Amino acid sequence: MSNRFSDSLFQLIHSLEKSEKRHFKLYIKRSSAKEDLKMVQLFDVLDKMQEYDEASLFKKIPTITRPQLANLKNHLYKQLLASLRLLKSTNNIDLQLTENLDYARLLYNKGLKLQALKILEKTKELAKTHQKFNFLVPVLSLEKKIETLHITRSTTDKTEQITSEALYISGHVFRVTKLSNLALLLYRWYVIHGHARNEHDEKDVKVYFKNQLPEDVHLADSFYEKMYLFQSYCWYAFIRQDFLMYYRYSQKWVDVFVEHPLMKLVETGHYIKGMHTLLNAHFDLRNFSEFDRTLKDFEAFEKTDMARMHDNFRTHTSIYINSAKINGYIMKGTFKEGVALIPFIEEKLEEYGLYVDRHRILVFNYKFATLHFGNGDYGKAIDYLLKIINGPLDLRIDLQCYARLLHLMSHYELGNFDLIESLTKSVYRFMSKMKNLTVVEEEMFRFVKSSFGLSLKQLKPELEKFLNDVKHLEKNRFETRAFAYLDIISWLESKVHEKPLSTIIHNKYLQSKRK
Numbered sequence: 001m002s003n004r005f006s007d008s009l010f011q012l013i014h015s016l017e018k019s020e021k022r023h024f025k026l027y028i029k030r031s032s033a034k035e036d037l038k039m040v041q042l043f044d045v046l047d048k049m050q051e052y053d054e055a056s057l058f059k060k061i062p063t064i065t066r067p068q069l070a071n072l073k074n075h076l077y078k079q080l081l082a083s084l085r086l087l088k089s090t091n092n093i094d095l096q097l098t099e100n101l102d103y104a105r106l107l108y109n110k111g112l113k114l115q116a117l118k119i120l121e122k123t124k125e126l127a128k129t130h131q132k133f134n135f136l137v138p139v140l141s142l143e144k145k146i147e148t149l150h151i152t153r154s155t156t157d158k159t160e161q162i163t164s165e166a167l168y169i170s171g172h173v174f175r176v177t178k179l180s181n182l183a184l185l186l187y188r189w190y191v192i193h194g195h196a197r198n199e200h201d202e203k204d205v206k207v208y209f210k211n212q213l214p215e216d217v218h219l220a221d222s223f224y225e226k227m228y229l230f231q232s233y234c235w236y237a238f239i240r241q242d243f244l245m246y247y248r249y250s251q252k253w254v255d256v257f258v259e260h261p262l263m264k265l266v267e268t269g270h271y272i273k274g275m276h277t278l279l280n281a282h283f284d285l286r287n288f289s290e291f292d293r294t295l296k297d298f299e300a301f302e303k304t305d306m307a308r309m310h311d312n313f314r315t316h317t318s319i320y321i322n323s324a325k326i327n328g329y330i331m332k333g334t335f336k337e338g339v340a341l342i343p344f345i346e347e348k349l350e351e352y353g354l355y356v357d358r359h360r361i362l363v364f365n366y367k368f369a370t371l372h373f374g375n376g377d378y379g380k381a382i383d384y385l386l387k388i389i390n391g392p393l394d395l396r397i398d399l400q401c402y403a404r405l406l407h408l409m410s411h412y413e414l415g416n417f418d419l420i421e422s423l424t425k426s427v428y429r430f431m432s433k434m435k436n437l438t439v440v441e442e443e444m445f446r447f448v449k450s451s452f453g454l455s456l457k458q459l460k461p462e463l464e465k466f467l468n469d470v471k472h473l474e475k476n477r478f479e480t481r482a483f484a485y486l487d488i489i490s491w492l493e494s495k496v497h498e499k500p501l502s503t504i505i506h507n508k509y510l511q512s513k514r515k
Contacts, residue, residue: 230252302321325341335502366384369382
């Protein structure tokens with residue numbers, strides 16, 4: 001992807017829709033003086049630029065000097081945000097609540113205490129309806145301040161209600177904070193390290209999880225408490241490769257939105273992520289029919305106004321659906337169909353360049369390589385794998401390792417035996433250094449080393465032996481990731497039975513449907 005989004009103001013302007021640009025022009029005409037004409041000129045020039053180029057900018061607006069530019073850009077950035085806030089406030093419950101609280105503070109400062117209390121009461125009801133209990137903290141704080149400092153004619157029951165609400169909310173906010181922190185930190189652990197590699201890793205994750213769970217987690221009964229609790233268990237199970245638990249809590253994550261249908265509109269991003277996680281769980285367990293049903297539901301959701309409301313929702317729904325489609329092709333062995341989708345996905349990733357993180361690109365490159373490998377396009381697989389191998393090493397150590405292993409296998413398939421020996425040593429050293437070697441991988445390296453110079457007749461018994469050595473490890477939890485990232489068993493079966501990898505995997509899919 002290009003680096004065209006290198007300036008914050010440029011990013012913001014190019015993220016705007018036509019209606020948002022039109023609203024900004026109307027807003028700026030109403031609220032700005034004539035001297036702000038340069039700001040409008042700057043907006044128009046940046047809007048038409050394909051890439052941020054300061055030299056070109058000064059040529060197009062010669063009246064702007066270099067010292068003026070920084071201040072002008074800051075002012076334009078703030079005005080754009082103010083315009084967006086005004087336009088989007090009715091579509092976002094967080095903005096509505098913040099706006100109401102601002103109004104209550106303004107009324108209180110004007111001495112209109114009773115009017116402020118009325119707005120605060122309405123804000124409390126709105127927050128409770130939408131499960132936004134964290135917003136009740138500043139609301140109750142202002143309400144208590146007014147009741148403490150002034151005579152408001154409130155009853156004793158009213159003041160007792162406020163104090164009891166404050167106590168309940170403080171407990172709720174504490175649990176939500178602890179659980180959301182836990183979910184975030186576990187997800188971060190996975191993004192950096194990938195799956196637990198051995199019992200030592202699993203022990204560390206178990207201890208951490210147990211220590212971070214709130215002691216009063218049994219009291220978790222609200223939407224946000226449940227959602228973050230289920231997310232925490234999701235990542236905990238996924239890191240440990242307990243895919244059955246991962247599936248159960250992914251389903252609970254989605255189901256909490258079924259229990260609270262209004263929250264699908266309030267927390268659309270979390271619902272989208274939940275559907276993505278549930279699809280991944282079905283993929284890991286090879287739940288073919290459930291995978292197809294969930295993907296169909298997700299594609300139907302993509303067409304709703306809710307999914308199209310914001311840029312984040314549109315882009316991430318598209319990215320997650322395309323990722324799921326690739327997984328569908330991989331687990332069904334329909335690699336050729338998957339390869340045909342790659343140019344479309346790459347075009348979308350370029351289009352959504354402003355919103356796509358490096359981790360997502362890393363995963364897509366590996367999936368693209370897997371599709372090409374399964375389709376027998378080993379050279380193209382190598383091209384995508386090199387994008388990972390030659391990139392930074394700060395994300396997904398496990399994927400970095402498997403990219404190198406698939407790279408080695410691609411050269412093996414191409415018969416580049418002059419490279420195999422040095423590649424094998426290089427990959428082995430890398431994976432050993434990262435403490436990422438499993439029994440399956442050790443067997444893989446043993447086979448590659450022992451197969452040098454063997455004739456086809458001599459090779460077949462070695463392949464059969466390798467297949468027998470690793471097949472019993474398929475149920476071993478710490479070996480699972482080897483089969484999740486590289487379907488070694490199907491690859492070996494394709495060699496032993498002299499059939500394409502796609503045929504072997506597709507036949508397994510068809511057999512599962514007959515059961």
